[in-house]
Amino acid sequence: MTAQLDARPPVAPAPRTGRRPPGTRFSRLDTRFSPYLFIAPFFVLFAVFGVYPLIYTFWVSLHDWDLLGSDHPFVGLANYSQLLADADFWHAVVNTLGIFVISTVPQLLAALWLANLLNRQLRARTTFRMAVLIPNITSTAAVAIVFGVLFGREFGMINWLLDLVGVDAIEWKSNRFASWVAISAMVDWRWTGYNALIFLAAMQAIPRDLYEAAAIDGANRVRQFWSITVPLLKPTIIFTVIISTIGGLQLFTEPRLFHSGTNPIRGGTMRESQTVTMYMFENAFAPHYNFGYGSAVAWLLFALIAVVAAVNVLLLRRLGGAKPPKEDAKSKEGAR
């Protein structure tokens, strides 16, 4: 990426002027301003519909602001202090983090494993890749509805299968932890194959002779996977973790449509699986239309995403940095 940028001299107008048809003012204006004209639509639209709302959210959060009230007095950080004492908010935070952890960890491990399987001499390569990607292209709303039925209490297929192996019926919707598991299953179903393809792409860029050298040294496949593949995949793993963090902590559609009936925005009668984004919606839109309070929720969620993403990156860096020499010593020991 940088190689391409650096390949040309920085600014060299002198030799170029000779090539241009002489004297055409339009062409000089054209080369000078066209680039800006071409990139302007993105920046203008993103500023208006992306950046401005995000910043204005903070402004709104400092006010007592609802849909109907004609004036909205400045209240400082009152919304935030109310929110920090709001049990339902913290309940939603715990739900969100719980679902995030029990969905992301198995998902990325399964994706690594799946990528490792796909990175072999395979017949019907494309068919397998398409099969694991198909959940990702399906409508999230449709899938959430289907999973809601699969996890039904009495006639759901999951409970029926569990019954076959002697497990009692699980209350997938009214048991808090069970509903996290069901929603995580939905998220994992959608994203494991996608992440596997991302990992597969990175694995294909690893030189094969590294594995050959390791095999000569006596490392078996499992060891090769943990000592060569995983460390070299570290940048990709960090990338997928960041993306999963940003997406996972804003989870909305799956838990919203997992529940039906009255007031599904609460994520179950006892808010079993209400995520922070759902809580933001409940406050900012129907039924409360309290923009100020909802905006405070949005900003605290923003802060939460930043903190969790930073912690994840730091953890992964450290893990990856400490691991290779240790594994190396171990693998040598094991080989002899």
Place this chain on the structure above:
Amino acid sequence: MTRLWAASRLTYAALIAAGLLSIFPIYWMFVVASRSNDAMGQLPPPVTPGGNFGANVSRLLGNTDAYFVTGLINSAIVATTVTVSVVFFSTLAGFAFAKLRFRGRNALLMVIIATMMVPTQLGVIPLYMLMTKLNWNDRLPAVIVPALVTGFGVFMMRQYAGQAVSTELIEAARVDGCNTARIYWNVVLPALRPAAAVLGLLTFMTTWNDFLWPYAVLNDPENPTVQLALRTLSDGYYTDMSQVFTGTAIATLPLLLVFVLFGRQIIGGIMEGAVKA
């Protein structure tokens, strides 16, 4: 390059299992959509299609509270408009970033990459207020206009243009007196066509599936996108699951069609983007 590891039977077994697990919920959606409501109370749950799909479809289309057909039409309009716009603006900006020289190029490119990390959906509240001011609430521009550009699209096209568009050809066109806009149209766009197609497919599918923002801003139940029509069905008709599932099946069908026709290209696009990012 030396050979990859051979795949053992166990590898195939595991991959087939993963594939079946991936496909089963979609398959089962069509099973329920083709049966009567009795299927919902049967144990073991039925896993083969029935003969009721036609009856379910006509019940769904006849359901005047769901506005399902309106939803399909709206989603087609929104997804098509957004796709054309994203492809156009992304190829335009991608070309500029990859092949034109201007002050601040690298810094602006960094901004584009950073925008991909910004959780913009946290801005829905002011966005909603903005739409109220523009009088776009409950109307399609509210879901179209904010989606007209994506940082992802610009970045993807920039990466592809760097290798696919020949600098010599651009220089030659300039010597022949082409202005930059004509170079874009006659030289760059044809070269970008394969990647632009993938971007278009991905954009279409993402927009078709979008739920959160339409859910916030399209509150009029008579003017939904197809995903919102599904929400209406799911919330209100949980006693008539074969109708709801018929809706989910029809909403998924266009995506499956696109995927079956262009899956290879979509996979190529995702994997190529992964390596370069």
